[in-house]
Amino acid sequence: MANTPLLKVDSVGIQFGGLKAVSGVNVELYHGELVGLIGPNGAGKTTFFNLLTGVYVPTEGHIFLNDEKLNGLVPYQITRKGISRTFQNIRLFGDLSVLDNVKVAYHSLAKHSIVSSILRLPSHFSGEREMEKKAIEFLKIFKLDKLKDEMAKNLPYGQQRRLEIARALAAHPKLLLLDEPAAGMNPQETKELMELIAFIRKEFNLTILLIEHDMPLVMGVCERIYVLDHGQLIAHGSPEEIRNNPKVIEAYLGEEVL
Ligand SMILES: Nc1ncnc2c1ncn2[C@@H]1O[C@H](COP(=O)(O)OP(=O)(O)OP(=O)(O)O)[C@@H](O)[C@H]1O
Incomplete structure (x- = not known):
């Protein structure tokens, strides 16, 4: 673990x-x-992601x-700095192809200029091909x-969730924020997703913050x-400390999730 944090959040809050x-x-x-980032419904988890992403x-x-x-x-500037996210309610471009959904993320980082695209200069086409x-x-990594x-x-639900992660990754994040990525998945899909998350973390040298309601999974x-x-x-x-923390047990009282 390096000494300097990648992300430092210092006494942050928001009032509505x-x-x-x-x-x-x-x-x-x-x-x-x-x-992991956990907490009962309405605890502020998604709002916290919204603060991190502008x-x-x-x-x-x-x-x-x-x-x-x-x-x-603003959000696109933060994406360029290195934070990408997925959403609790999947937000794909439904009428675009699977490929175009990922290419959209590349466009946000594209090096070829708007001028070269409008004028259809060679740099536009080589940029597009590369993308x-x-x-x-x-x-391929996401079997899509x-x-x-x-x-x-x-796409079936589980594949849409994987596509959303693929799109987030295409923006080359340093920090990936996943908002309930396993929501709505069956146990087999959830298991595969977790293996995939472990794989991309290593492969892309990522830091990941994960909101998830499935406690055994988070732990x-x-x-x-x-x-x-x-x-x-x-x-x-640590998961062990959290499982035995009286304040956490009280917050989740009656939910039998820990
Ligand atoms: N734009 C907004 N205006 C007013 N209140 C808001 C706004 N966004 C969030 N809130 C409120 O902030 C609180 C935290 O909501 P948030 O969605 O962050 O919780 P959560 O922990 O993600 O919940 P869940 O697990 O149910 O998704 C809730 O009371 C919510 O109604």
Whole structure:
């Protein structure tokens, strides 16, 4: 573990009217970690992802990626800095092909200019070819290459979830935020997804923050876990520490998830 965190979240919060959806949250993620973010419904997990990705601007605190402050940057700028995400409710371009969904992510990083694209200069075509090649390589990893011409909306649910991760990865993130990636999957699909997440973490040298309601899954794959409740961090530690933490047990009282 390196000494400088990849992501440093310093007393971050956001208020919507009278509601403090996230408040005074401190999180540090180090290169290569796979970390869980858990908490009961409405705890503020997705709002926290929205703060990290520039969807919301924090009303308190600071966010740093590799010591660079992210507050005030808009989502596409944050993607370029190295944070990609998936969504709790899958957000693909349903009427685009599987391949185009991944290529869209490459376009956000494309080096060839708008001028070269409008004028159809050679650099535009070589850029497009290169993008297509890379996009297909990604699809292979996710076993989606044979479906590259299929419309995204026609894929079964589990494959749509995998495609969303492939698209997030295509933006070359340093930090990947996964919002309930296994939601709606059957146990076999979930197992395969977790193996895939472990694989891409190594292969692409990623740091991953994972929101997940499936406790055995989070406890099984994450090295460390942060717990949010009513917008505040109530605990963080190893899966074992979290499982036995009285505050966490109380927050989940009656849910029999731990
Ligand atoms: N744009 C917004 N305006 C007002 N309130 C909001 C907004 N976004 C989120 N909230 C509120 O913030 C709180 C936290 O919601 P959030 O979706 O982050 O929780 P969560 O932990 O992701 O929940 P779940 O596990 O159910 O997805 C909720 O009370 C929610 O209604």
